[in-house]
Amino acid sequence: MTYANGNDxxxxxxxxxxxxxxxxxxxSDDICLNPTGDDRYKFNRILGRGATGLVYKAxxxxxxxxxxxxxxxxxxxxxxxxxxxxxxxTHDNIVSIxxxxxxxxxxxxxxxxxxxxxxxxxxxxxxxxxxxxxxxVMIDICKGIHFAHDNGVIHRDIKPSNIILxxxxxxxxxxxxxxxxxxxxxxxxxxxxPSYMSPEQLKGFAATKASDIFSLxxxxxxxxxxxxxxxxxxxxxxxxxxxxxxxAPLSTQSLPxxxxxxxxxxxxxxxxxxxxxxxCRELAYDLSKAxxxxxxxxxxxxxxxxxxxxxxxxxxxxx
Numbered sequence: 001m002t003y004a005n006g007n008d009x010x011x012x013x014x015x016x017x018x019x020x021x022x023x024x025x026x027x028s029d030d031i032c033l034n035p036t037g038d039d040r041y042k043f044n045r046i047l048g049r050g051a052t053g054l055v056y057k058a059x060x061x062x063x064x065x066x067x068x069x070x071x072x073x074x075x076x077x078x079x080x081x082x083x084x085x086x087x088x089x090t091h092d093n094i095v096s097i098x099x100x101x102x103x104x105x106x107x108x109x110x111x112x113x114x115x116x117x118x119x120x121x122x123x124x125x126x127x128x129x130x131x132x133x134x135x136x137v138m139i140d141i142c143k144g145i146h147f148a149h150d151n152g153v154i155h156r157d158i159k160p161s162n163i164i165l166x167x168x169x170x171x172x173x174x175x176x177x178x179x180x181x182x183x184x185x186x187x188x189x190x191x192x193x194p195s196y197m198s199p200e201q202l203k204g205f206a207a208t209k210a211s212d213i214f215s216l217x218x219x220x221x222x223x224x225x226x227x228x229x230x231x232x233x234x235x236x237x238x239x240x241x242x243x244x245x246x247x248a249p250l251s252t253q254s255l256p257x258x259x260x261x262x263x264x265x266x267x268x269x270x271x272x273x274x275x276x277x278x279x280c281r282e283l284a285y286d287l288s289k290a291x292x293x294x295x296x297x298x299x300x301x302x303x304x305x306x307x308x309x310x311x312x313x314x315x316x317x318x319x
Contacts, residue, residue: 041069041110057113066113067098071106089151093144095164095174114172119160119219125226131257131294134223135287137171142216142284144173149209149280156207158215159196160222194238195228199271202239210273213283217268217276218247224261225252229269243271256297260290 041058047068048055056069087097096112119137122129129137141163145155155162155176162175192201198214201207221229229247232238247269250258264286270276277283 041067043069060110068095068111068113069108070111071108089148089153089176091144091147093140093171093173094148094176095172111174112172114164114166114174116164116166116172119163119165119171119223122165123160123222123226125252128226129223131224131253131297132291134220135291135294137165138216138220138223139284139287140171141173141219142280142287144171145212145216146280146284148173148176149212154207154209155212155215156201157192157196158212158219159193160219163219194235194242195230197242198273199243200273202243208273209279210276213277213280214269216280216283217265220261220268221247221250221265225250229265254297257294260293264290 040061042061043056043058045057046054047057054071056071058067058069059065060067087100090096095114097109098112099110101108121127128134145158148155153176155173157175158173162173164172164174166172192207192215194202196215196218198207198211201211218229230238230241230245232241247265250262250265253261264283267275267277267286268283277286
């Protein structure tokens with residue numbers, strides 16, 4: 001999406017226009033935000049939006065590469081030190097952070113631009129990944145989060161929309177530690193998204209490694225079932241379910257598949273922190289043990305499914 005001038009941009013998103021008044025170069029072919037005080041980044045389309053800001057795809061004229069720029073209209077003092085810590089993380093499954101800054105009116109982050117789809121695309125019951133692929137993707141995500149934990153970083157807001165599956169099929173974790181910058185998704189003063197937050201976070205306790213593991217369990221459930229592990233009619237009923245109820249049993253898969261995943265999800269989403277996996281590595285290990293069995297079940301399913309189709313064709317043709 002491209003804007004011819006500042007007026008077009010204001011019409012498109014009035015709620016955050018005040019944030020950009022000082023940064024928009026008018027009468028330009030593209031939006032040129034100037035958070036760094038020069039015209040290094042040329043902005044041409046919106047990748048996503050939230051209550052406190054936008055995410056753009058931009059061209060870095062110096063490095064000659066596309067980048068993603070997240071801008072928030074909330075300047076947070078802790079933001080810069082947090083993102084600089086995350087920016088030191090180099091891992092195949094973590095989106096790189098190139099630069100960040102914070103001021104009284106806004107904060108911004110310059111990140112690696114990833115071409116691909118967020119995992120919420122594959123949480124649709126009509127567009128689910130194969131069970132083998134789900135396990136492979138979750139194992140890679142666990143590796144990335146485990147690496148972050150080992151380096152003192154807690155994500156706080158793991159959810160399908162914060163994980164991108166790139167064109168090579170590699171999951172990339174974004175927003176690592178950036179929930180301090182943009183919240184806007186919850187009705188209270190905590191950081192995160194209610195459907196994926198741990199009970200202890202919702203009760204006001206600090207997020208820990210165990211909190212991230214709980215969120216990973218919720219993502220795993222959704223990738224398998226095509227629905228959220230905890231979902232209410234409004235944020236408050238969702239909070240109640242996370243704190244007091246267990247996820248509904250898996251119902252869209254065969255009994256053998258349920259027997260594989262149900263214990264893993266149960267342990268990852270346990271209300272009691274002591275009953276959860278101690279690390280993402282442990283969760284990844286259990287998923288890796290499941291892989292050989294999943295391949296076998298999927299081959300049986302495909303064979304049975306193809307046989308059913310052939311029988312229907314024969315019956316229809318009276319062969």
